[in-house]
Amino acid sequence: MQDYFLEVQGLKKYFAAGKPSLFQRVAEQVHAVDGVDLQLKRGEVVAMVGESGCGKSTLALTLMGLEEPTAGKITFESRDITHSNEHDRKLMRQKIQMVFQDPYESLNPTQTIEQIVGEPLDVHGLAHTKAEREVRVIKALEDAGLKPASTYLPRYPHQLSGGQRQRVVIAGALVLEPHLLIADEPVSMLDVSIRAEILNLLADLRQTRQISIILITHDLGTCGYFADRIAVMYLGRIVEIGPTHDVLTNPQHPYTKALLSVIPVPNPRLRRQRLILQGETPNPIHLPSGCRFHPRCPVAFEECRVVDPAYVEIGREHRAACLLLRK
Ligand code: SF4
DSSP states (O other): OOOOSEEEEEEEEEEEOSOOOTTOSSOOEEEEEEEEEEEEOTTOEEEEEOOTTSSHHHHHHHHTTSSOOSEEEEEETTEEOTTOOHHHHHHHHHHEEEEOSOTTTSSOTTSOHHHHHHHHHHHHTOOOSHHHHHHHHHHHHHHTTOSSGGGTTTOOGGGSOHHHHHHHHHHHHHTTOOSEEEEESTTTTSOHHHHHHHHHHHHHHHHHHOOEEEEEESOHHHHHHHOSEEEEEETTEEEEEEEHHHHHHSOOSHHHHHHHHTSOOSOTTOOOOOOOOOSOOOOSSSOOSSSTTTTTOTTOOGGGGTOOOOOOSSHHHHHHHHHHHHO
């Protein structure tokens, strides 16, 4: 049996969509995450990809314990952390850290870099002396590529470039020596020239610290860079998951094919046929019947309106599922 370090089973997170009307007993619900299964091995990088609103960020917040799951189970390092209490949650946050998208908003402009990176140590009571605290802060900054670290300690975020700020955000996560890093669009706010640097840094950290990473992104191109597996999300569910190479070179789900078809190819002689999906993403309050992708699927057939193919373990099996539906 495979020994997974993180296991997510049937995870759901619904939000109430306003207050119930006079004719309703309960409020309608937004199905932000709607039955996600995911396993992660130690040191593995999995990229979660999908359009805005597909539920990938809500999934990240739920894994972090910042949102309470509506249903399902999360097991981390053999412990059920689905509904942990405040004490357990605090312990868990030492091991699971998050890197947010916007380094401009996630840093307190009134604090020095030393205060920002040292704060998690204070919150968790992990540095017993000032000297110990400084050693750990310097190590985290250097591991995040800010060298010599001592020159950064007295500076403020506005005195740094965008790339340096994102490194400070990463240092703030590393200082607790986490086992899992959830990086939510970590390079989308950065200049193209700096993106590769930050992705290289994450790849190095995975090698040197054996950190597992869940990379949340809308950019399939970023995933090929260093993810071991890609999970494609659509309307709160994973619709295709598999090894990065297989998903990028031989996608099976029509949605994955459409996402890949619009990635520019850096060779003018190679032309990819663009697959532009028709219509808008359906409202996550009123999900379509059957396969939730059917209103936009270019190869949908009658049964797709009725039968939900549910979770697709490996892309290839999706076609099998569709073919089975045709019988
Ligand atoms: Fe398209 Fe039908 Fe497959 Fe859904 S089940 S992706 S609608 S072919």
